Amino acid sequence: DAKTTQPNSMESNEEEPVHLPCNHSTISGTDYIHWYRQLPSQGPEYVIHGLTSNVNNRMASLAIAEDRKSSTLILHRATLRDAAVYYCILRDVTTGTASKLTFGTGTRLQVTL
Amino acid sequence: NAGVTQTPKFRILKIGQSMTLQCAQDMNHNYMYWYRQDPGMGLKLIYYSVGAGITDKGEVPNGYNVSRSTTEDFPLRLELAAPSQTSVYFCASSPTGGNTIYFGEGSWLTVV
Numbered sequence: 001d002a003k004t005t006q007p008n009s010m011e012s013n014e015e016e017p018v019h020l021p022c023n024h025s026t027i028s029g030t031d032y033i034h035w036y037r038q039l040p041s042q043g044p045e046y047v048i049h050g051l052t053s054n055v056n057n058r059m060a061s062l063a064i065a066e067d068r069k070s071s072t073l074i075l076h077r078a079t080l081r082d083a084a085v086y087y088c089i090l091r092d093v094t095t096g097t098a099s100k101l102t103f104g105t106g107t108r109l110q111v112t113l
Numbered sequence: 114n115a116g117v118t119q120t121p122k123f124r125i126l127k128i129g130q131s132m133t134l135q136c137a138q139d140m141n142h143n144y145m146y147w148y149r150q151d152p153g154m155g156l157k158l159i160y161y162s163v164g165a166g167i168t169d170k171g172e173v174p175n176g177y178n179v180s181r182s183t184t185e186d187f188p189l190r191l192e193l194a195a196p197s198q199t200s201v202y203f204c205a206s207s208p209t210g211g212n213t214i215y216f217g218e219g220s221w222l223t224v225v
Contacts, residue, residue: 041219043117043205043218043219044203044214045216046215049213102172103148105153105154105155106155
């Protein structure tokens with residue numbers, strides 16, 4: 001799987017938007033961009049994923065650059081419950097075997113009052 | 114909704130002991146995974162399975178064994194525990210290889 005690069009940590013004030021960047025300059029045409037987050041002492045949970053177009057769901061929005069070499073996870077109004085480690089992951093879904101997630105160290109988001 | 118259930122949640126082992134981490138999912142998912150996470154690090158894949166009777170090694174399989182006799186269960190066996198196996202273990206499942214992966218709550222293992 002292609003590699004991703006994320007900042008180690010970010011801070012945000014509560015109720016403000018948060019933009020979490022991810023670089024994936026070696027992304028292939030069949031790689032989907034997935035975001036997971038891991039709350040303290042819990043297993044990772046799915047946030048959102050996309051291929052080329054921007055995506056929205058109840059948790060977040062995903063903005064994908066036109067050349068697909070970078071993407072941004074947007075939390076529209078951060079709350080204290082959004083404090084977590086956010087992982088940006090590429091998954092090639094055309095492989096015949098299990099498309100295994102490869103986790104880096106992610107971005108630790110701190111949210112303050 | 115049970116999802117992915119792992120037991121035990123916490124365990125302390127002595128060096129050289131063996132144990133099995135249990136994992137069960139009730140979503141009828143074909144794919145199941147075992148990851149480990151060391152402090153401050155990302156998750157590393159130990160073993161995975163694409164269906165009953167089929168297992169394969171991940172990135173860090175040494176010191177572990179798995180079996181997949183049913184769709185629901187994917188136990189992870191630690192033989193001859195070593196301090197280097199002190200970690201948090203996560204079991205996960207997904208419908209297919211490309212779908213969303215659902216994780217259990219983790220099993221904290223300490224080897225002393």
